[in-house]
Amino acid sequence: MNLALYLIVGLFLALWSPPAFADDLIILACRDRQDPGIGATLVFDLARKRLVRSTNEGPTILFDDRDVPVTVTPATIEWEVAHNTYTLNRATLELEVIGRIYVCQRMQRQL
Numbered sequence: 612m613n614l615a616l617y618l619i620v621g622l623f624l625a626l627w628s629p630p631a632f633a634d635d636l637i638i639l640a641c642r643d644r645q646d647p648g649i650g651a652t653l654v655f656d657l658a659r660k661r662l663v664r665s666t667n668e669g670p671t672i673l674f675d676d677r678d679v680p681v682t683v684t685p686a687t688i689e690w691e692v693a694h695n696t697y698t699l700n701r702a703t704l705e706l707e708v709i710g711r712i713y714v715c716q717r718m719q720r721q722l
Contacts, residue, residue: 636663639699641706641713643669650713653699653706657683662690 635658643649649669656663662679681690688699699706699715706713 635659638718639704639706639715640718641715644712644714652718653715655681655688657681657688 635656637655637657639653639655641651641653646669651665651667653665654663655661660681660683662676662681664678665674665676667674676692679690679692681688686701688701690697695709697706697708704715704717706715
């Protein structure tokens with residue numbers, strides 16, 4: 612009897628729990644419009660409304676930020692770090708950071 616109950620509960624949890632590695636992660640590679648040697652990689656979990664991680668390349672203010680809350684609207688994704696506001700236009704995938712524009716493209720997740 613207990614085994615059957617454990618199996619039913621386990622099946623229920625497996626069906627209703629999110630997967631261990633969410634498919635909701637979005638990875639963007641961004642490059643400065645004026646200087647393509649400057650850029651960043653951004654990883655978002657939009658379901659949790661989080662910037663999971665950002666890494667930089669070159670002299671940019673996008674540093675190794677982790678687990679930052681974001682505001683998600685149909686038009687933008689916005690967040691703030693160290694009193695700097697970051698705005699990603701969801702339609703054009705352009706990221707504005709203190710007057711600089713980064714052009715982003717979506718990357719495929721690698722296993």
